[in-house]
Amino acid sequence: MAQRDRFREWADRLHPTGLLYSTYEQRLMAELDRDKLPKHVAVMADGNRRWARQNAPGEPLVAGYRAGAQKLEQFVQWCDDVGVQIVTLWVLSTDNLKRATESELQPLLEVIVQMVDDLAAAGRWQVRTVGALDLLPGPTAGRLRRAEQITSDIDGMRVNVAVSYGGRHELRDAVRSLLAAEAAKGTTLAELAETVEMEDIAAHLYTAGQPDPDLVIRTSGEQRLSGFLIWQSAHSEFYFCEALWPDFRRVDFIRALRSYAQRERRFGK
Numbered sequence: 001m002a003q004r005d006r007f008r009e010w011a012d013r014l015h016p017t018g019l020l021y022s023t024y025e026q027r028l029m030a031e032l033d034r035d036k037l038p039k040h041v042a043v044m045a046d047g048n049r050r051w052a053r054q055n056a057p058g059e060p061l062v063a064g065y066r067a068g069a070q071k072l073e074q075f076v077q078w079c080d081d082v083g084v085q086i087v088t089l090w091v092l093s094t095d096n097l098k099r100a101t102e103s104e105l106q107p108l109l110e111v112i113v114q115m116v117d118d119l120a121a122a123g124r125w126q127v128r129t130v131g132a133l134d135l136l137p138g139p140t141a142g143r144l145r146r147a148e149q150i151t152s153d154i155d156g157m158r159v160n161v162a163v164s165y166g167g168r169h170e171l172r173d174a175v176r177s178l179l180a181a182e183a184a185k186g187t188t189l190a191e192l193a194e195t196v197e198m199e200d201i202a203a204h205l206y207t208a209g210q211p212d213p214d215l216v217i218r219t220s221g222e223q224r225l226s227g228f229l230i231w232q233s234a235h236s237e238f239y240f241c242e243a244l245w246p247d248f249r250r251v252d253f254i255r256a257l258r259s260y261a262q263r264e265r266r267f268g269k
Contacts, residue, residue, distance in 0.1 A: 028254045034083070036261040038214035041079055042088035042160075042236070044228055045072060047220030047244030054244075062107040067246035069115040076119060076159055078253050086158045086210060088130070090228055091115075094166035097135060109136070113143045116161055120147040126158045127151045130206035131165035132173065160207065167227035174204040174231075207232060215260045217253075219245045235267045 045068055052064025072089050079087040091112050100108065120127050128148055133141040144163065178200060182192050202208065212232040221242045225233065239256040241248060 025251050025254055028251065028258060032082075032254070032257055033261045037082060037257055038084065038237075038260055040086040040088070040211050040213045040215075041084050042090070042213040042216045042229060042233070043072075043075060044090050044216065044218040044222075044226065045075075045245040045248075046218060046222055048246060050220065051244040051246045055246075060107065061104060062111060064246065065108050065111040069111050071246050071248060072115060073118060074250075075248070075253065076125065076157075078250055080125070080157050082257065084157060086160065086213075088160040088162060088207075088213060088229070090162040090165060092131075092163045092165070093227070094132060094135065094164055094169050095227075097164055109140050112161075112163055113140055116144055116147045119159055119161075120151050123151075123154065125151065125156045126154045127161065128158060129161050129163055131163045132169050133164060135164045158210070160210075162206075162228075165206070165228075167225075167230035170206050171201075171231060173206075174201055177204040202231070205231060212236065214265075215239060215256065217241065217256050219243055219248050235265070237263055237265065 048064035048068035049061050050064075051067060052059065052061045055067075056063040069091075072091070075089070076087055092108065097105070116127060116129070119125060129144045133144060136144075144161070178196070179192070181204070207229075212234070213229060213236045215238075216229070216233055216236045217239045219241045221240070223240045229236075237260050239259055241252050241256070243249070243252055
């Protein structure tokens with residue numbers, strides 16, 4: 001899958017329009033300050049359903065999910081190319097999980113699992129799923145966990161796949177985990193209320209031990225957080241793009257990096 005996508009991208013660049021964009025990309029890349037690029041990039045890959053309605057009328061919505069998954073695999077490669085250390089891909093929220101019908105959800109889950117399998121099969125990245133996997137069907141959760149296991153020792157960029165993820169769910173699970181851990185040590189609720197610190201909660205998040213995202217990208221013109229990494233993104237920079245996710249181009253990614261590099265990060269100060 002990855003090799004086919006890279007060949008398609010290379011072929012597109014040979015088209016006259018592609019050559020123009022390639023030249024433009026190279027100029028933008030040359031202008032980037034490599035010392036100011038983000039180390040952790042998160043993406044809210046929004047717009048797959050709308051893309052399917054516009055570009056594949058009459059076909060099942062899964063056509064948009066497949067196009068979106070192919071773009072996510074390309075996006076991971078783009079991040080690796082510029083030296084990003086961690087990339088987080090939000091592919092399925094807990095709200096989507098609740099609203100989707102069985103006929104829509106099962107094809108989407110199959111696309112997600114296949115994408116995660118492809119990322120793991122590349123043998124270059126450490127794949128990790130973040131989310132409430134207990135809400136997913138057993139076989140789906142099992143395949144996602146296997147992808148984690150087979151890539152756990154890879155010394156490469158970390159790819160977080162946020163599936164069955166919701167920010168409120170994450171905070172709830174973090175608090176539950178913290179309470180359980182402290183109870184096991186004999187800590188009373190009164191004692192915990194007096195001593196708990198933000199670092200204690202952070203240590204029980206799905207992304208515990210990872211740096212917070214420097215840059216969060218959202219596509220499709222939406223400009224809201226929707227509960228994505230609401231704890232971790234307190235000081236993140238945001239970049240909003242009008243393109244539907246399957247139409248998001250490498251040049252759009254470079255523009256996001258340029259915008260990030262030009263900002264003065266204050267971290268709340």
